[in-house]
Amino acid sequence: MANVIVAFSKAENGRNIKNILVKNGYHVAAVCTSGAQVLAVSGELEDGIVISGSRFEDMVAEELCEDLPPEFAFILLAGPKGVPGGVPDRAILLGSPLKVYDLVSTMEMAAREQERQRRKRRSRPRVRTEAEKKLISEAKRFLMEENYMTEEEAHQYIQRCSMDNGCSLTKTARKLIEMKRVSAKEAI
Numbered sequence: 098m099a100n101v102i103v104a105f106s107k108a109e110n111g112r113n114i115k116n117i118l119v120k121n122g123y124h125v126a127a128v129c130t131s132g133a134q135v136l137a138v139s140g141e142l143e144d145g146i147v148i149s150g151s152r153f154e155d156m157v158a159e160e161l162c163e164d165l166p167p168e169f170a171f172i173l174l175a176g177p178k179g180v181p182g183g184v185p186d187r188a189i190l191l192g193s194p195l196k197v198y199d200l201v202s203t204m205e206m207a208a209r210e211q212e213r214q215r216r217k218r219r220s221r222p223r224v225r226t227e228a229e230k231k232l233i234s235e236a237k238r239f240l241m242e243e244n245y246m247t248e249e250e251a252h253q254y255i256q257r258c259s260m261d262n263g264c265s266l267t268k269t270a271r272k273l274i275e276m277k278r279v280s281a282k283e284a285i
Contacts, residue, residue: 233266
């Protein structure tokens with residue numbers, strides 16, 4: 098389920114939109130009255146959808162949209178006067194007066210896109226840091242010295258243990274190194 102941030106300069110408008118969304122099964126993480134609040138809340142979330150009015154005391158919608166992390170969808174509700182600063186490229190524009198059906202169907206579309214993007218991000222291979230690579234190499238060296246394995250066999254062993262225990266390669270390597278240290282202390 099997508100995290101939703103509702104942002105309007107008038108708190109009452111934000112509460113009304115929140116109530117509509119909650120009644121339709123959406124999780125509203127926060128109702129904000131300034132762009133800075135939206136940015137603070139979005140920094141704490143992995144991704145989500147921002148439903149916003151066109152202006153706040155501290156910024157306009159275009160600035161807010163530019164400053165949001167790319168993992169956030171942006172739905173802009175605009176009145177008949179238009180949008181000061183223009184409509185951001187990645188924004189989904191909903192006109193006013195707002196119809197509940199339009200809001201809910203737009204939310205469904207944005208939530209489906211969010212889920213698609215989340216799956217896409219998760220399917221990408223994770224890049225390991227140098228410290229993690231060093232840890233895995235040390236664990237492989239330990240296995241190669243103690244168990245007379247080739248580097249490939251040691252790597253496959255760490256992978257197999259990792260899958261069997263349901264933890265990352267790095268955690269498995271760390272456990273092997275801890276075991277090496279414990280056994281070295283016991284030998285003394």
